[in-house]
Amino acid sequence: MVEQRYCFMDGQLSWVWDGGSLVNQSQTSEAWNECVKLLEGIKIEMKSDAWLWRQDETREVFKVNILRTELDSIQSIPETQVLKWLSWIPKKINCFLWRAVLDRIPTREALVIRNINIPSITCALCGSNAETVDHLLISCQYAQLVWTAISLWVKLPLPRYLLSLVRLLEYIESYCSSEEKRKAIYLVTAATCWTLWRIRNNLIFNQKKTQVSRAVGNVKALSFFMDESKGWKNRSGLEGIE
Known part of the structure; x- marks a missing residue:
């Protein structure tokens, strides 16, 4: 789980990886490094999780009635x-x-x-x-x-x-x-x-x-x-x- 892969030390977020094997292949290594860079920009706050939907700055807490309003606004399938x-x-x-x-x-x-x-x-x-x-x-x-x-x-x-x-x-x-x-x-x-x-x-x-x-x-x-x-x-x- 995500919560098993990070910890806070002196107020700083640190990622913990328990992989048993090393990443050797160049293509896999590049993908791994890109993944780590993406995770470095993630900010984790100590609060309850919530379901979010939409993308970018329009993300909001998911509610069924909002989804229904979204579907009703579609003219036709x-x-x-x-x-x-x-x-x-x-x-x-x-x-x-x-x-x-x-x-x-x-x-x-x-x-x-x-x-x-x-x-x-x-x-x-x-x-x-x-x-x-x-x-x-x-x-x-x-x-x-x-x-x-x-x-x-x-x-x-x-x-x-x-x-x-x-x-x-x-x-x-x-x-x-x-x-x-x-x-x-x-x-x-x-x-x-x-x-x-x-x-x-x-x-x-x-x-x-x-x-x-x-x-x-x-x-x-x-x-x-x-x-x-x-x-x-x-x-x-x-x-x-x-």
């Missing part, structure tokens, strides 16, 4: 700039998409990272790759079949290089010139991601498979349900989708 909080999308789906963009949904890979013991990290839908957020919702072979059918339905060509949820949402934002069209496509995207997640859970926990055609039908039904639930049918753009 880069990953979430692609998100739209649409009132006619259910809150649970809005929150799910938000967590998916931040890679915070409990995929199999995420569970293993959190030291949760599971039999396999392989995707339950395709059985060929590790189950990550982007794989499960975008690049999985099963998901690709669903997205192909949905893209034809909404008349939105999807390039093959779109292999992440963030890139997909960015593409929708840049491709659609009409605000109503963007909202409609975003709604369908949210419905598709939510449907894929539920299909995955139904397969894992209930051992029930869902055909791609049925999955596409569920996406369409959920999209129209969300579109009509708030009386937005004439504004969101789904009315023009056949």
Whole structure:
């Protein structure tokens, strides 16, 4: 500990090093000398320790409420700039998409990272790759079949290089010139991601498979349900989708 490496003698600070081996190599010796020079400029006062944050002259005692104020002042987090909080999308789906963009949904890979013991990290839908957020919702072979059918339905060509949820949402934002069209496509995207997640859970926990055609039908039904639930049918753009 730091307190074991210094002492005060006649009011002067002295550093105490108990290393058992000498520093011989020139590069290591130079680094050691730089470290000692930095420590010589340190002033240690006999008072209680405190958590400090920020840098240079702006350092101050850390408080949770100050951190919260700092976070609230941030305009947006880069990953979430692609998100739209649409009132006619259910809150649970809005929150799910938000967590998916931040890679915070409990995929199999995420569970293993959190030291949760599971039999396999392989995707339950395709059985060929590790189950990550982007794989499960975008690049999985099963998901690709669903997205192909949905893209034809909404008349939105999807390039093959779109292999992440963030890139997909960015593409929708840049491709659609009409605000109503963007909202409609975003709604369908949210419905598709939510449907894929539920299909995955139904397969894992209930051992029930869902055909791609049925999955596409569920996406369409959920999209129209969300579109009509708030009386937005004439504004969101789904009315023009056949």
